[in-house]
Amino acid sequence: MRTSLPETRSYISPKREAAAAAKRQAVIAAADRLLSSGPAMMSMEAVARAAGVTRLTVYKQFGSRRGLLEAVFDANAERGGATRLRELAQLPDPREALFACIDLLCTFWGSHPGFTKLNEAAFIDPEFAEAIRERNARRHQLFTRLLARMAGDEQARQDAADLIFSLVSVPTFRILIADRQSSDVATLLKSAAAAILDAHKLG
Structure with a gap:
């Protein structure tokens, strides 16, 4: 046995x-x-x-x-409340949801000065570049899904999503934050996003 x-x-x-x-x-x-x-x-x-x-x-x-960088990003996202983006994107009114996401992104970017320098590093560091590309893709997908909930022409929704993605970005934020508060930058970006939506007849 x-x-x-x-x-x-x-x-x-x-x-x-x-x-x-x-x-x-x-x-x-x-x-x-x-x-x-x-x-x-x-x-x-x-x-x-x-x-x-x-x-x-x-x-x-x-x-x-790269793994360490991801951990730093995740820790700051949790501390800065960026993990609430998905929750905000589910608000019943998609336009309200979009503006709430812009507010949160500006608050998050403004809370960490190092983040605004990452795009420069992407030109010389492949690890930073890949991490930034992934996060940009998620942000683009967020805006695409939000605008897909709005009434209007399908191509117009995609064009508006691409424009807002380009507008609500770290490079743009870095330019605007030079002599403004994060909340002021958010106000400007929301105004521009609203103009894009109106120009494309989305509601």
Whole structure:
């Protein structure tokens, strides 16, 4: 009769898990601070030094600089309320939903000065470029879905969505925020978006 060996189970102590989580948050916070000084400052070596950990620890936690960047984006999105975009997009009135999303995006972009510099980094850093492209695609999809709910010609809805996507962007925000508050920029962008909707006879 064959006796089966007891199944072995990996065990991770709560203390070890807590320590790993604390290190992860320390690395994200360090990367976030460096990002505020400009994307070029956010090397894996610099992040490790700022967080007080080894570079190997950073790679183990995030896999790559791109993985770390995604974690920083996600942490800021959660803290800045950007995760509410989907919720706002479901408001019954699509025009009201669009304006609410513009308000939130401007507040979010204005809360982190490093974000407005990312588009410059995209020209010289493929990892930043890919991360930005993915987020831009999500924003474009958000506007496309919102305008698809409006009454009007299908081509007009797509044209208006493309125009609003181009208008409500970090490069435009960066230009307008130079001598304005985030709320003032949002007011300007909502006014321009409304003009686009009206010009394309969408309601």
